[in-house]
Amino acid sequence: MQVAATSSALAVPCASTRLAGSRSSLGSIAGLTPVFRTRNSRAAVIVRAEKSQVVQPINGDPFIGMLETPVTSSPLVAGFLSNLPAYRIGVSPLLRGVEIGLVHGLLVTGPFIKLGPLRNVGEGVAERAGCLSAAGLVVILTVALTIYGAAAFQAGETSLGVKTLSGRELQRDPLQTAAGWQKFAAGWLVGGLSGVTWAYILTQTLPYYR
Secondary structure: OHHHHHHHHHHHHHHHHHHHHHHHHHHHHOOOOOOOOOOOOOOOOOOOOOOOOOOEEHHHOOOOOOEEOOOOOOHHHHHHHHOOHHHOOOOOHHHHHHHHHHHHHHHHHHHHHHHOOOOOOOOOHHHHHHHHHHHHHHHHHHHHHHHHHHHHOOOOOOOOOOEOOOOOEOOOOHHHOHHHHHHHHHHHHHHHHHHHHHHHHHHHHOHHHO
16 A cells, blocks of 8 residues: 555656646647746846046047147136247237247256356356357257248148138138248247347346356
8 A cells, every 4th residue: 555655646746747748738839838937036237437538639529639638628728828929820920939039049048058068167158158059059940940841831832711600711820831930930030049149148237147
């Protein structure tokens, strides 16, 4: 009796397995798929926030070739750069060259006087040697500016003007032409030599220079 009960208990799962298999086979024949219960699971997707770029192309256009940084795009720096002589379109290239040459001629004379090889020689020798060296540097830079203008700008080249959306033509910078750059180089030479001369006068007349 115990053996028979065991055999009948073992036969029940086999019958249920066969019944489930027959149902699934009938369902597949009839075009129905068996329904299985699935557990509802929740998944959280973590999206990384987009990092803000500190350095970007200027005006959002990467084809311009210039980068916009927090320093260059600040109103203070933009106002300072727009007031520099090189970027003032309303001033003629000759006057811009004179102004820039005056500043550089005055500034480069000091290092030549105080750091030159004749700085410890007799009275007044260091000042004269430093001023002559600064004047030579101004002449060399004038030649370099002239060569750059001849290579970058063509004399007979006609450039297209920049227009707004309404069709109004914007004023072009006269410095970005061959004639304008020649005037700028000439103004640089005059201003640079004038700055060196002014520096020499200051070294000879200022009482606290000694």
